[in-house]
Amino acid sequence: YQPLTPVAFLERAVEAFPERLAVVWDQERWTYREFASMAARLADWLKRQGIAPGDVVSMISHNRPELLAAHYAVPAIGAVLNAINTRLDPGTVGYILKHAQSRLLIADPGSLEVAREAAVSVRVPLWSLGPDGGDGAGEMLDLVNKGGESDRFTVEAVCDEWQPLCLNYTSGTTGRPKGVVYHHRGAYLNALGNVLALGLDRASVYLWTLPMFHCSGWSHSWAVTAAGAVHVCLEKPDPAQIFAVLERDQVTHFACAPVILYMLLNDPKRQDYAPMRRITVGTGGAAPTSALIEQLDALSIDIVHLYGLTESYGPVTLCEVPAQMADADPGTKALFLARQGVSHMTANRVRIVDQQGAEVAADGVQLGEILLQGNTLMAGYYKDEAASEAAFADGWFRTGDLAVRHPDGAIEIRDRAKDIVISGGENISSLEIESVLHQHPAVLLAAV
Numbered sequence: 241y242q243p244l245t246p247v248a249f250l251e252r253a254v255e256a257f258p259e260r261l262a263v264v265w266d267q268e269r270w271t272y273r274e275f276a277s278m279a280a281r282l283a284d285w286l287k288r289q290g291i292a293p294g295d296v297v298s299m300i301s302h303n304r305p306e307l308l309a310a311h312y313a314v315p316a317i318g319a320v321l322n323a324i325n326t327r328l329d330p331g332t333v334g335y336i337l338k339h340a341q342s343r344l345l346i347a348d349p350g351s352l353e354v355a356r357e358a359a360v361s362v363r364v365p366l367w368s369l370g371p372d373g374g375d376g377a378g379e380m381l382d383l384v385n386k387g388g389e390s391d392r393f394t395v396e397a398v399c400d401e402w403q404p405l406c407l408n409y410t411s412g413t414t415g416r417p418k419g420v421v422y423h424h425r426g427a428y429l430n431a432l433g434n435v436l437a438l439g440l441d442r443a444s445v446y447l448w449t450l451p452m453f454h455c456s457g458w459s460h461s462w463a464v465t466a467a468g469a470v471h472v473c474l475e476k477p478d479p480a481q482i483f484a485v486l487e488r489d490q491v492t493h494f495a496c497a498p499v500i501l502y503m504l505l506n507d508p509k510r511q512d513y514a515p516m517r518r519i520t521v522g523t524g525g526a527a528p529t530s531a532l533i534e535q536l537d538a539l540s541i542d543i544v545h546l547y548g549l550t551e552s553y554g555p556v557t558l559c560e561v562p563a564q565m566a567d568a569d570p571g572t573k574a575l576f577l578a579r580q581g582v583s584h585m586t587a588n589r590v591r592i593v594d595q596q597g598a599e600v601a602a603d604g605v606q607l608g609e610i611l612l613q614g615n616t617l618m619a620g621y622y623k624d625e626a627a628s629e630a631a632f633a634d635g636w637f638r639t640g641d642l643a644v645r646h647p648d649g650a651i652e653i654r655d656r657a658k659d660i661v662i663s664g665g666e667n668i669s670s671l672e673i674e675s676v677l678h679q680h681p682a683v684l685l686a687a688v
Contacts, residue, residue, distance in 0.1 A: 243401035245424040246431045246462035250276050250312045250393055253465055260442075262465070264489055265305050265473040268384065272465075278305065278383050280391035282313035285381065289344060289365075293318025293397045296340045296407060298364070300324040300333065300355050301348035302475040303448040306369050306383045310346075311452070311461040315405045315424065318397030322407045323453035326351050332417065333358035336409050339623065340419060346381060350475070401425035406456050407622055410550050419622030420550050422456065430553040430616040431462035433586035437558050438493055438520055438544065444469035447485060447494035449477045458495060458522070458546075458554030469493075479507035486519065495522035495546075498532070502685060505535050515540035522546050524555065526687075527671070529678040530574035537570070547580035547653065549639060551618045551631070556587045559650060578675070579652040580643070588614025591636065592645050604646045607654060607667070611636035642669075661688075 250272075253262070258273035270278065291297060297314045299321065301307040307323060314321040322340050324333055333354055337345060342364050347355035349370035359366040367381045401424045409417040440446070446464045448471060450457055464471050472489050474481060477500050485491060501523065504510065517540065524546040536543060546555035559581025561573050568576075583590045592600045592608040600608040613636050620628035631637055642660065643653045654660075654669040661668040670688040677686035 243398050243403075243424060244428040245315070245395060245398045245401060245405075246427045246459070246466070247312050247316050247395050247398065247424070249431070249462055249466040250279060251395055253468060254393065257442075257468055260468060261470050263305050263308065263471045263473065265384075268305075270305065270386070274386055275305070275309065276312075276393035277386075277391040279309040279312040279316070280393040282306070282309050282383055283317050283393070283396075284391070286313065286319065287317060291317065291319050291343055294320065294404070295343045296320045296322050297344060297346070298322040298324055298337055298340060298342040299346045300326055300351040301346070301369065301453075302326055302350055303452050303473050304348055304369065304475060305471075305473055306346075306348070306381075307452050308448075308461055308471060308473065309383060311406075311456060312393065315398065316393070316395045318399075318403070320404045320407050321456075322409075323456065324409070325411075325453050326354075326451070328354070330354050330357035330361070334361040335416060336419075337364050338362045339416075340407055340409075348475075398424055401428070402619070404619065408453075408455060408550055418624060418627060421619040421622050422553060423619050426553055426616045426618075427456065427459055427462060429586040430459040430584070431466055433584040433616070434459055434463040434555070435467050436585050437546075437555070438463075438522055440464060440467035440469050440493065442468040444493055445472060445489055445491045446470065447472045447482070447489070447491045448474050449482060449500055450495040455548070455550050455554035458548075460495065477503070479503045480509045483507070483509045483513045487513065487516070490517070491519060492517065493520050493522075498523055498526045498528065499685065501528075501532060501536065501541075504539075505532070506684070510539070513539065518542055520544060522555070522558075524548065527578040527675065528574060529675070530570040531678070531681075533573050533577065534570035543577060545577045545580065547651075551637060552587070552612060553616050553618075555584065556612060556616065557581050557583050557590060557651060579646065579650045581650050584616070586614075587612075587616050590651065592643050592651060597634070600645060602645045602647050602649065604644050604652070607642050607644055609657065610639040610641045610643050610651065610653070612639060613637065 253272040254276045262272040262275040263270040344365045405424045406422040522544045545559040547557045548555040557580045591611040594608045600606040643651045673688045
């Protein structure tokens with residue numbers, strides 16, 4: 241018996257294909273041996289700072305190689321990685337640092353201003369991934385230097401697959417953000433589920449447009465390594481840069497919110513982009529429209545519609561166009577892809593129940609709440625036993641999302657329970673209104 245941990249994927253990569261390309265960042269390149277050395281140096285540095293198993297290490301960074309390395313280095317020594325949203329204000333970052341009881345904070349140059357104010361407010365030591373400009377941002381930690389490639393990465397302190405791996409905070413749109421605890425077992429299984437769901441293999445090149453801080457990058461931070469594929473780091477999802485990198489690095493996969501896809505379609509650089517291969521894109525949130533599918537098809541981009549939450553390590557269900565529908569018109573594809581589909585291979589059980597707790601009929605009409613059960617769910621909310629108990633009432637995780645189940649077993653979300661519009665006693669789906677608005681040729685994006 242060995243505890244399941246996604247951190248071991250990097251150990252195996254160094255053993256199986258040490259000289260294979262692992263990470264690309266602008267003009268820089270790292271093999272798996274060199275990338276593992278970066279993770280090893282970070283792990284050693286953390287131990288020298290007194291970081292012990294169970295300690296929380298916070299990091300606020302865009303999609304840089306150092307944040308990717310932290311997804312291996314921090315849990316390898318038994319510590320817990322807390323990757324913080326780069327778009328948060330200092331007050332919220334300070335709250336997270338204090339609530340998580342962070343031992344130290346590491347920030348990239350683009351996040352230093354916010355990090356400095358937050359760290360000072362709660363007295364957490366700050367380290368910078370780049371020059372601090374001489375204004376006291378904190379000491380500099382250089383990990384991208386390729387010196388010391390002989391440093392050996394090892395998984396030292398994972399003794400229980402249920403021990404905490406990451407602490408990811410929810411968006412906090414309704415009150416203070418909640419700390420979601422991920423365990424090694426769930427991340428291991430979810431990563432392998434993503435390899436299968438997106439068809440990742442050794443020839444894949446994955447572009448990081450999805451923030452790594454968001455649900456640990458939907459576990460792609462470990463999935464891409466498990467597949468022996470290439471991570472292409474992109475700090476900000478600028479459309480012009482995305483088009484350039486798609487071409488330069490022969491990208492085969494990326495993941496993002498639908499708004500990024502609309503940004504791509506409406507950027508002038510689209511006219512210069514000549515697709516050389518089909519690209520698979522995982523996207524979640526608003527259902528893809530027929531116009532979006534048609535325009536993406538012209539760019540040789542195929543959509544996989546995903547659904548999940550922070551509490552489920554990101555995607556828990558997926559919907560992709562079957563082979564027999566490949567030549568169907570965009571409207572037909574959009575109707576199919578509007579659904580959230582069926583569960584991942586490793587995500588286990590998905591139920592839709594009515595207010596009495598009974599399973600809804602698979603008729604595409606009866607509405608109920610989505611409940612989840614399985615190995616790829618959080619251990620609970622950090623320091624919030626009441627919220628954890630409420631979320632897992634009756635042994636099922638309550639998502640708060642309302643959906644129907646179609647005769648073929650696929651689910652389709654109609655709304656959040658708190659967003660449903662009640663007019664004259666009739667329940668009206670805000671997503672349905674959005675879908676109708678999106679069909680108007682003058683509407684680019686709609687949110688109800």
